[in-house]
Amino acid sequence: MATTNSNDIAIIGVGLYPFGRHHDVSAIQMGVVAANKAMDDAGLGWRDIQVGYVGSLSVMMPETMTKFLGYTGVPISKMFNGCATGGNLLLNTANAIRAGRADIGICIGLDKHPKGAFSAGESMDSTGLPQWYGEVGLTVNPQFFAMKIQRYMHEYGISPATLTRTAVKAFQNGELNPAAWRRSALSADEIDSSQMVCDPLRKYHFCSPSDGAAAAIVCRADIAHRFSGTPIFLRAGEFVTRQYGSIDVQATSFSARATIGASEAAARAAFESAGIGPEDIDIVQCQDTEVGHEIMHLAEIGLCKHGEQEALIADGATSLSGRLPTNTDGGLLANGEPIGASGLRQVHEIVRQLRGVAGPHQVQRELKTGLTHVYGFPGSSCVTILSK
Amino acid sequence: MGKQIPIKEDLFTWPSAAPQLIGGRCPECSEFHFPLQQNCPSCAGRKVDSVELSRRGKLWTWTIQNFVPPVPPYTGEVKSFKPFGVGYIELPEGVVVESRLTVSDASKLHIGMDMELVLEPFRIDEQGNEIISFAFAPIATY
Numbered sequence: 289m290a291t292t293n294s295n296d297i298a299i300i301g302v303g304l305y306p307f308g309r310h311h312d313v314s315a316i317q318m319g320v321v322a323a324n325k326a327m328d329d330a331g332l333g334w335r336d337i338q339v340g341y342v343g344s345l346s347v348m349m350p351e352t353m354t355k356f357l358g359y360t361g362v363p364i365s366k367m368f369n370g371c372a373t374g375g376n377l378l379l380n381t382a383n384a385i386r387a388g389r390a391d392i393g394i395c396i397g398l399d400k401h402p403k404g405a406f407s408a409g410e411s412m413d414s415t416g417l418p419q420w421y422g423e424v425g426l427t428v429n430p431q432f433f434a435m436k437i438q439r440y441m442h443e444y445g446i447s448p449a450t451l452t453r454t455a456v457k458a459f460q461n462g463e464l465n466p467a468a469w470r471r472s473a474l475s476a477d478e479i480d481s482s483q484m485v486c487d488p489l490r491k492y493h494f495c496s497p498s499d500g501a502a503a504a505i506v507c508r509a510d511i512a513h514r515f516s517g518t519p520i521f522l523r524a525g526e527f528v529t530r531q532y533g534s535i536d537v538q539a540t541s542f543s544a545r546a547t548i549g550a551s552e553a554a555a556r557a558a559f560e561s562a563g564i565g566p567e568d569i570d571i572v573q574c575q576d577t578e579v580g581h582e583i584m585h586l587a588e589i590g591l592c593k594h595g596e597q598e599a600l601i602a603d604g605a606t607s608l609s610g611r612l613p614t615n616t617d618g619g620l621l622a623n624g625e626p627i628g629a630s631g632l633r634q635v636h637e638i639v640r641q642l643r644g645v646a647g648p649h650q651v652q653r654e655l656k657t658g659l660t661h662v663y664g665f666p667g668s669s670c671v672t673i674l675s676k
Numbered sequence: 677m678g679k680q681i682p683i684k685e686d687l688f689t690w691p692s693a694a695p696q697l698i699g700g701r702c703p704e705c706s707e708f709h710f711p712l713q714q715n716c717p718s719c720a721g722r723k724v725d726s727v728e729l730s731r732r733g734k735l736w737t738w739t740i741q742n743f744v745p746p747v748p749p750y751t752g753e754v755k756s757f758k759p760f761g762v763g764y765i766e767l768p769e770g771v772v773v774e775s776r777l778t779v780s781d782a783s784k785l786h787i788g789m790d791m792e793l794v795l796e797p798f799r800i801d802e803q804g805n806e807i808i809s810f811a812f813a814p815i816a817t818y
Contacts, residue, residue: 422748544772
C-alpha cells in the first residue's frame with residue numbers, strides 16, 4: 289500500500305568517525321572525516337551536496353565545517369535535540385529534498401564531551417527545570433533512568449539478570465565490531481560486581497559520553513541509481529516531544545494518569561506512515577543509554593509486549609543470531625555517546641547491515657527492514673524505518 | 677547565628693509545622709503539577725490555580741544517588757558526600773512528584789510504602805544560614 293512518504297528518499301552513503309576518546313582531534317575534524325567517508329561511499333563530492341543539516345552539543349556552529357569541506361555556498365543548518373538529534377537530522381534533510389529545495393543532501397552529527405554524567409552547568413535556565421532542582425542534586429540523568437527501570441522491573445517482572453544479560457550482549461557485539469570503542473567482552477560477574485551507580489544500575493550497565501561523528505548522504509529515490517552506494521530507502525521517520533503524563537526524562541512531576549511516552553508515540557507514527565508493523569522489523573538500533581532503557585524501549589517501540597523481554601533476552605532474541613538483533617554494533621554501551629552523532633551512528637549501522645557489509649558483527653541472515661530509535665532529554669524521540 | 681531560609685520562595689508552605697508542596701491545578705482539565713507554573717502542562721490552558729498538595733503519598737519508584745551530582749548545579753556537600761535516596765511519590769491528587777528521600781538505605785525502601793513530606797536543612801550558606809529544602813520520609817520510621 290502506498291503511503292505518504294514511502295520510498296521517495298534514499299540513503300546512498302554513510303560514514304563514521306569511530307566513537308571513543310579522541311583528545312587530539314576536534315569535533316569539527318571528526319565531522320569532516322565522517323562526511324568525506326559518506327561521500328566516498330556514495331561516490332560523489334562536496335560540490336554535489338545541495339543542502340545539509342548538522343547536529344552538535346559541543347560545537348556552536350558546526351557549519352564551519354565548510355571551511356574544510358569547501359566553500360560552495362551550500363545552506364547548512366544546525367539543529368540540536370539532545371540524544372534524539374541524529375534521527376531528526378536525517379528527517380530534516382529528507383524533508384528539504386521532499387520540499388524540492390535539493391536533490392541531494394547530507395546530514396552530519398559530531399560531538400565531543402568531558403567524562404562523567406552530563407551536567408546542566410551553573411544555570412538551569414536552558415533546561416527548563418528549576419534552579420533548586422539542580423542544587424539539591426535531582427538533575428542527574430542516571431538517577432532518572434534508574435528510577436524508571438526500578439518501577440518497570442516491579443511492574444513487569446524484569447529481573448536484575450536481564451539487565452546484566454543486556455550488557456553482556458552489548459560488549460560481545462562491541463568486541464566483534466572494529467569501529468567500537470569498548471572492544472572487550474565482559475562476563476556477567478564482572479558487570480554484577482561493578483560499582484552501584486544508581487540502584488539497580490551498575491557502572492557497566494551504563495554508557496559513557498564519548499567523541500565521534502557520523503554522516504549520511506540522502507537523495508531523491510528516483511536518482512539513487514546514479515550513485516555507487518547501494519540505496520537504502522527511508523520508509524518513515526517521526527520526531528516527537530512528549531505528552532503530559534508520560535514518564536520521560538526529566539520531570540519534577542508527572543500525572544498518575546498513564547500516557548504513552550515519546551518513544552512509543554514516535555514509533556507508532558513511524559509504523560503508521562510506513563504502512564508496516566513491528567513484526568516486519570528484522571534488526572533494531574535503539575537508545576541504550578543504559579540497559580534498562582534498551583529493555584523498556586523494545587516494548588515501547590512495539591517490538592514485544594511489556595514484560596516479554598525477560599524471556600526474550602534469556603533466549604538470546606536480541607543477540608546477533610536471535611530473532612531481533614538489537615544494537616548490533618555494540619550500541620551506546622560499547623560505543624559511548626557523542627550526543628549529536630549518536631542517531632546517525634545507528635543509521636550507519638542499519639544501512640551497512642541491510643547491505644550485508646557490516647563486517648565481523650554482520651547478522652548472518654537476509655535482512656530487509658531495520659529501525660533506528662533515539663530518545664533523551666527533555667523527553668523527545670525520533671524513530672526511522674529503513675528498507676532495502 | 678544564621679537564619680533558616682527556604683531554598684526557594686513559594687515552593688512549599690513556610691514556616692509550617694505540617695509543610696505542604698505548592699503546586700498547580702488546572703481548572704479546565706483538573707490535572708495537577710509541581711512546581712506551580714504559568715500554563716497547564718497537560719491541556720495547555722492559560723489559567724492555573726495555586727494549590728497546596730497533600731503531605732502524604734506512596735513511593736512510586738526510588739533509587740540511591742551514589743555519586744556526587746555534577747557541580748554546578750549541585751550545591752550540596754562534596755567532600756563529605758553521603759549517598760542520598762531519590763524517589764517519585766504518588767499523591768492522592770493524581771500527581772507524582774520527584775523528591776529527595778530521608779532514607780538512603782536501599783533495604784529500607786520499597787515501592788508502595790507510605791511517605792510523608794518533611795522539611796530539612798540541605799546545606800549551610802556562606803553567611804551561616806541553613807538552606808531548607810524538602811524531602812519525603814517513610815511514615816513508619818519516625
